[in-house]
Ligand SMILES: Cc1cc2nc3c(=O)[nH]c(=O)nc-3n(C[C@H](O)[C@H](O)[C@H](O)COP(=O)(O)OP(=O)(O)OC[C@H]3O[C@@H](n4cnc5c(N)ncnc54)[C@H](O)[C@@H]3O)c2cc1C
């Protein structure tokens with residue numbers, strides 16, 4: 001019997017946003033730019049392009065805001081834990097300075113768009129903190145505060161940290177923000193749609209043809225355009241071979257209602273296990289979110305246990321009485337710590353990519369959108385070189401390239417040989433991979449005892465999916481595709497459903 005977990009398995013943001021209802025693409029349309037993906041990266045790009053006079057078509061496989069962005073924590077900040085210390089060590093101080101400038105500008109851009117478009121997304125300007133509980137961590141946050149300030153951020157070390165438990169100190173980065181991510185995306189989509197531009201939902205795009213014009217076949221239609229932006233979190237169909245440079249990393253969140261006002265700031269721990277904290281007022285109720293338990297997708301272990309750790313943290317340290325929501329999602333971690341933004345490959349002409357947002361895509365994705373907008377318009381951008389998707393990565397990341405790809409290869413091989421759970425049916429709420437006539441079949445038994453059988457072969461590159469009982473999903477350990485129990489794609493790089501089986 002599946003273990004009962006606290007909370008509805010749906011993100012607070014998706015649960016409270018209401019829906020969108022843009023039509024699917026049917027027939028042929030002609031625009032300046034096709035943007036594939038209705039997340040923060042795609043929609044920010046689409047609106048920025050529209051504001052420069054371009055017509056755009058946004059192609060979204062599901063609904064706006066239901067991807068990674070709909071499952072984020074919601075911090076809009078240039079302080080990404082201890083990122084500046086990391087970037088200075090793995091690159092140099094100038095690279096860290098450009099990263100800081102791009103992300104701090106992104107915070108301002110988001111706030112400006114919310115004001116200009118009148119988007120009702122609970123935007124709050126708050127300080128963001130990286131806090132330390134141990135002696136070692138306090139040394140690290142002191143160094144990060146000093147460096148971040150030198151790089152031009154409004155950062156300082158402080159011992160005055162507005163958390164409900166004592167800490168030794170923190171980096172405080174002033175004038176950052178938080179928002180309701182799905183409401184923000186819905187506001188962006190609303191601003192994009194109209195005047196020759198359009199948003200199409202339930203429209204899965206095929207690999208674009210890079211030419212003059214570019215052509216994107218999608219759903220029951222086709223887009224002809226001068227440029228294409230692939231903003232699907234991880235590119236699909238092997239485009240740019242980003243699977244080898246960008247590895248999906250999953251994290252978990254729980255959220256519960258509390259009395260009183262929200263905390264005056266957003267927070268992340270410098271110590272391990274990493275904990276991320278945000279509180280928000282949604283429709284008059286105060287919610288506290290606790291996140292963490294991150295891991296490479298191929299090394300998940302017991303997801304229920306991970307939710308249990310976060311729930312314990314929320315109860316014991318944050319005083320959350322009951323967990324109302326729990327969810328997990330994943331984002332691409334680039335080998336050298338910098339997002340990949342620019343042309344899809346060294347030989348691409350008009351097809352651009354945004355990926356590797358390293359779990360900080362609300363700002364990295366926004367900055368990336370501004371870089372791509374400049375590139376499409378033939379303008380220079382001061383951050384483009386550092387984020388260049390076709391950069392030669394430093395020696396340090398060459399070793400990681402080998403390690404990460406060996407791990408993927410091991411996950412691939414492991415997944416091909418795993419998965420014979422015998423012939424018995426799984427218990428209600430459980431799933432298992434079994435073999436029927438030589439074929440691997442993914443069988444899920446729902447709470448009413450009905451069995452649902454699918455091919456267990458991931459439609460991306462053929463690994464065997466695994467059942468995730470805590471999220472009720474079929475997850476691929478190789479590059480992170482996730483499927484619902486009816487087989488539909490929840491997260492790529494797969495674009496095709498798992499076919500049903502008898
Ligand atoms: C647990 C967790 C917490 C996080 N918290 C924060 C935070 O507090 N602050 C922060 O800055 N970042 C955070 N991040 C990272 C941030 O949420 C992501 O970087 C960002 O949301 C990614 O946006 P995206 O546009 O790349 O992807 P998505 O939001 O996933 O958008 C991509 C879209 O493309 C669509 N798509 C895919 N394939 C196709 C296709 N073939 N055709 C058409 N459409 C397609 C998908 O349906 C999807 O809607 C967090 C990440 C995780 C994992």
Ligand code: FES
Pocket residue numbers: 458459460461462463476477478479480481492493494
């Ligand atoms: S084989 Fe790549 S995600 Fe499944």
